[in-house]
Amino acid sequence: MAHIGDLVAEMLAQYGVEYVFGMPGGQTTALHDGISRRNDRIQHILMRDERNAAYAADAYARLTGKPGVCDVTVGPGANLLPAGFLEALNASIPMIGIVGELPLDWLPLKDKGIASQGFDQLSFFKSCSKDAWLVPSVAALPELIRTAFRVATSPRPGPVALLIPHDIFDADWDEEKLTIRVDDRSRQAPYLRSNAPADDIARAAALIRKAKRPALVCGGGVHGSDAAGTVTAFADRFGGLVVTSLSGKGSVPETRPYAAGVLNPLGSWAAIELIQEADLIVWCGSKVSQNTGMNWTLPKPDQATITIDCDPLEHGRTFRPTVPLLGDVREIIAALGAALSEDFTGTRPDWEARIAAVKADGEARKAEEIAADTVPISPPRVMDEIARRLGADDVIVSDASFAAGWIAGYIPAKKPGRQFVYARGQGALGYSVPGAIGAAATRPDVRIVTVAGDGAFSYTVGELVTQAQNRQRIVNVVINNGKLGWIQLWQELYFNNPQSVELETQSLKPGFAAAAEGLGLKGFYVERPEEIGAALDAAFAHDGPSVVEVRIDDRATPIHSFKRRLKDGSDKARPRPGTVYKLRDWKISPDL
Template identity: 30%
Template sequence: MLLNGAEIVIACLKEQGVDTVFGYPGGAILNVYDALYKHREEIRHVLTSHEQGAAHAADGYARATGKAGVCLATSGPGATNLVTGIATAYMDSIPIVAITCNVGVSLLGKDSFQEIDIAGITMPITKHNYIVKDITKLADTIRKAFQIAKSDRPGPVLIDIPKDITANQTEYTPVTVNTEGIKTVSVSEEEVEAAVQMIEAAKRPYIFVGGGAVLSGASKELKEFVDKVDAPVTDSLMGKGAFPGTDPRYTGMLGMHGTKTSNYGVSGCDLLIVAGARFSDRVTGNTEKFARKAKILQLDIDAAEMNKNVVITQGVVGDLKETLKRINEKLPKQSHPEWLARIREYKEKYPLKYHQDTLTGPFIIEEVYRQTNGEALLVTEVGQHQMWAAQYYKYTKPRTLLTSGGLGTMGYGLGASLGAKCGCPDKTVINIAGDGCFRMNMNEIATAVRHHIPIVQIVVNNHVLGMVRQWQDLFYDERYSATVLRDAVDFVKLAEAMGAKGIRAQTQEEFAEALKEALSCDCPVVIDCQIGADDKVWPMVAPGAAISDAFDEEDMEE
């Protein structure tokens, strides 16, 4: 059949099973939006308030559903506004396809109005990108883009289409495509055997779970693996929910704001088994002092991660789900009662603690857990509230904590929560933000209202940039440079001005009531929670220190 380029874009999206796209129109992409209008009953378009919100929404949709998220933007500033969202997805290996349109082919490279080399700009932050100058190659390019985004280690792909290509016509032939993605990395039998031997020889094994366990859908295999190894389990921020946070073997997060139990346990183990994690500096602290008593066994789909940040003893390269299946088949049941008893002693001696007599970030997260029975899908911005959400909510399923781990993008969460709710309409979706982060993209509350997306937005409002101020307090002699946000902004009035419901909470009781009301309300709700400016995230590891040097408020007082 004869179609123009814009119609081919929509036809290819339908081939891929795309049901929702997020975007913002403009001159260069008008033909695509015209074609989208004709198919509006098949593909929902969510008009965000800013293109950055569209990129984050596509990311949140992908993280929540496991499918590729799609965002659209016009040329020039429209395309560049996607960049932060694309980089966020790239750092966390999230499959999104960003479709931008550019000036016509004859105008490229001539500094035309709203022209930008978006392919050049995004080259370092995409798995691959394309500029399509030949309409006969458009359909195959879109199909390749989705396959690349979802295959092996996932990530974002950008397609830039000049406007005349969206208007030109060519013959289009529908095809049936594989929408699952392809795992091309085969697991080496030799590496599996070596891994099994290392595990059998260990007396004090520890399992460290990263985001790869979520992306590969390896939760079932991971649980079986943990039972076989008989070891305690810690995770990274990105690994939350891959292994149940309610399991007795779980010891909390690892690293800068990890639990003392996990930090001390990993520092004292003789084998660290790393399942789909990349040894971020926030996890390792001083790499020269990280797990110095342990052999390290790393299981990861990306060979480039082996020996990149930490020198390992043995690696197994391949999709984590398949790798764990293979190891589970060969590994006899292990038993480490003394080691697990020592870890239980750590858990009893070093529990997470916070001040119980006032409204605090930890109380907010625990109350959310209580009222949602641990079944909510939590999204966060970046900062203190993000760490509290990681520490105090017990994630029992994968894809239930969506957060910017690698890039640390303030302003990520609200857009991502919209995408998550669109992808999982039956789930309760709650975005946890600090007041500094909320300011970044709070205009997306208008998007939630416009499209009737009933998310709950909790603002942990301490009137400062909390995490940066915490560092200033501890390491900069209380020089609070540019971190105090004492101004006249009223988030309740702001929410109401955009058509949402706004509620303010200053006490534990007020927050509990506000959350109860928000969860029963079929509309976007903003809860402004007033907490103290000096509240801190504990424990903490100082910059350049070993994770075994984690300290908390009691250590500071002593």
């Protein structure tokens, strides 16, 4: 007779889940046993750290739209998931964590680990997920699995946890008495699509027609709705500026004349300059977070606004929009395009000329940085060399800190779609290496490239073994400055006293390329600009994972305010930015 691990594995397979990322434990062995009998439809990828299982599942979900599934055992396995869960929760990524639990009747023995590894896991996961459930019986399990998929994929998507007690996992499954069914609507996010009322669509279309300097800001919700193609078609007729958040990069091709790059303090200079001049901002699938809202200085009091979001709570969090459009991004953008009428071209010669001029200025600045032959190497030079080698469908996985800005500003999105994976829900160091494992699992025929600083790379270097074990075609680029670069500059600029930021000493310089060789990967070390191309060519040609370690300038930063301060001189500490702690006044957007 089959067991409940077979039931769980079968339901996952019927939901279209190809991979489960995690680490087995005694309490969850039944799951892995069930998966092993269905390897033609579903496989398990062994991670070296449970936290990284969530990151791999997160990247899988971003690139497929399906819930990423990870599994951990009770106690020490479970308590490592929240880093990835919080990333997915804040970024609206569908994820399902299958969590082992002590037997049901051991409830009084959980406290203080009286029963080995026990603690209150349900309350724990309730605090870092969209929802969490403890399975109370074998009979309830199929319905709770259906619920988990429905909740994970429904607007607003997010991570959920399903805690399955050991005695339930190991129980027998009588397939005739306990039948299973899946809801095919929740195999992929969004679970259901909705549209805004026609009157609101008409009001928004009228604002767009009336605007002289409109701007469209595309967030991660564009990709969550699988709407990049629809948004690009709309942007081609919009007649205005288009910028994106980090998570929204690829919503439109950045090769279009109207596209000015990423709106973020470490993003595009042109995007930051031009957005200030807009008279109408359409926030499309963007929650107008601290960074995309430029510390909530956007929108300005004189800028009209349209918000497009499936979450009603986002239509008024920091400002009241002129027109709120509640519903699915793809449906609303299609309706807006229809409402603008076929003869609407959105031609605005003055605004288009201004966009072109500012972009040209920004590109000239970038070209100067890219051309630098300095030693240590300028990071823009590295990014440009990567961009030259990327195929049309290759995927970039970014780590946190400066790496995100270097990618955003110097590797353009050339086609609509999610080919740039950013961990911006939490912005935690260590995402890129495990994220690449999830990306490579779902897109094995393309090249996956990660970019991380040496600080971020150190967090999850052990997962290089997972890449090697699965022979994944991943090029891990480590831009090594020997420091926690962002923190060092912050401390220097505002305190004039850098502390605890050195990652190496004169006698100890960790070698990531050499470590990669020892772990079974190809390793390449680069110190001079003329060496970058050959190292990347060899890494891209290798049929497996590699690490390209590049020694970079520790004074380089993509943050524009940091660049200005460094140029002015930083021998004395600047006034600490107290205003960053104060939320801007809530605003009411005007009409045009």
